[in-house]
Amino acid sequence: MESWNRRAKLAVAVLVGFAAIVASAQTRKEMKFNVGPGASLTISNDFGPVTVHTMAGSQVLAVATLHSDQMEVDQTRSGSRVELFTHALQQRPTGDAARVEFDVTVPPDCNVTVHSSPGPIVIEKVRGDVTADGENANIDVRDVGNGHVHLRTLKGNVTIANVSNGHVEVTSVSGPVKMSDVSGPSVEVNTTNGKISYSGMFSNNGDYVLTTHSGDIEVLLPANASIDVSARSVNGKVENDFPFQPKQHNPFPVTSGRAFAGTSNSGSSGVQLRSFSGTIRVKKQ
Amino acid sequence: MTCAEFQRVLPYIIDAGGDAGQEQHLRECAVCADLVADLRYIADQAKLLVPMEDPSPRVWEGLQKSLEREGLVKSAPARRSLLGLPLRDLGWVAAGAAVVVLLAGIFFTRNTTSADQPKTTVAMESPATGPANAEDQQILDTVAQLSPDVRDSYRQGLRDVNTYIQDAERSVKEDPNDQGARQLLMQAYQQKAMLYQMATRSGE
């Protein structure tokens, strides 16, 4: 029994020591920049996640956590334009040693651009323009308003919530795009086979164009939404259980099961749903 | 005169007016007066419905073909592109493809390998959609230096987007006047352009 206790204590000591070694290899780098109104921040980090939130004030505060000393963060600054770029010092390390995480706070009116292949990318509460892309990055943008939102991914999951008065453009090959309460003068989503989901009012008298090749499009619509909608799937299905008023003038022949067009309430916003072979579903909330 | 009697003759007197008895009933009966007011209001509003929309361009295109076929006009037939689109309409297609072609050109001229990094060529698997073209192979060569999962994403993405383009091109060829098919083709090209742009950035 005594030998077991000794072995257990030795094992714990080894584990604690190992954790300490790992922790000491991590470096936390803090970078502060005083900026003026309408500043812009660009982060290129193909080695890990990037999270951006806002705080009142005129400072960009970026905290980078580097998991090894084989990685480095470069910074360039020109007036109120700040760029942060992560790279390997020599050969790209493997595994966790290559990982770099960013946690950034910016003024609300800052324009934010983030590149991160693996992601995830999270951007919240920004009032400036938001651009984010990453081949496999999950991209999460929420509580953003009044700016342009451009998101691109190959297969990451894109989630956009509570975006108002925006020009939103999302391009994804196979990653799904999920939107809730997204409104603007213009919202355009284009996927090859990623599913597109929209839940909300399509408000703001905007133009909404959701297009996919073989993905599905699912729209959840409250009864008081005011839209002028046309939906068409060339080779797929179109299903609708929302009581639209039929339109007199249609942009294409309305074939049952393949297309429909109609208006609800005063038809303030224009909504186009297009798929080549996917299914388009419009449901009443 | 009763309302029933008045309403029986109403179709024949509403525009030109009725006889004394009918006019008197109209003055005295609020229900019939309201009815006549409504019907006249509808007719007046209808006169204000001005033509608001033009037919789609396909109508004129079809008309042109018929006029030429019947020898009613003397002009050369429109030249058509490989896609079956009139060349004058190809502008929008060219605009979308220009982005793709431009970025493809960038890849051709750039030296994407460095002495320190071994070049790994990732060949396209034999895709169900057809052989990969040289530009696609350049993309894959560029991202060959990236992590395996990113390389896979590009490989799969190119395959999916090429299918999209082929389906959309086929649709447009079947009906060049189908605006929806043309929009889908434009979106397909934009997907391809995105792949090139992202690969350019990642390959730097």
Added chain:
Amino acid sequence: MTQAKKILASGITEAEAIDRAKGGDAEAFEMLYGLHKRRVYSLCLRMTGNTAEAEDLTQEAFLQLYRKIATFRGESAFSTWLHRLAVNVVLMHLRKKGLPEISLDEALEPAQEDGPKKDIGARDNVLAGSIDRVNLERAIESLPPGYRIIFVLHDIEGYEHNEIAEMMGCSIGNSKSQLHKARMKLRDLLKVSRAEKAAKR
């Protein structure tokens, strides 16, 4: 700018374009098409309620125009001539589709459900001031085809009953009766639409 618009901008009149079109001038054809396409298309669309059909019929109407343009002598306004041609094209199309002709018998024995109201009932709020273009267009689109054709020809396009009777092969009385039924139906549709709107508030 297309060649046709250049011609227009340099002061070529419609009459000159018609003369040139008689000689096979393609640009003159295009000019005439541009001048009249909207009205012809609107007519076809309102009468058929279907975009694809309306486009086909617009194309057919202009094709017939160009085939017959040599016979246009200027006895009536060109637009009137073209318009009448378009109406005939649409009516012929609808007859081929099997649209029932207006029956003389209907005028003599109106159907019960379309007959005049015998119940006086309470007064409804009048429609005056409460119709907008969208609702009216929608209501017209919902009319049964026979009612819609008469309503479009008389109240929108301005044909007289004697002209409609000649085009439709019916009596003037029939034309008036069908128009009345169309307007009554529209009145009902518009009142329902107004009530639904009010209920949503």
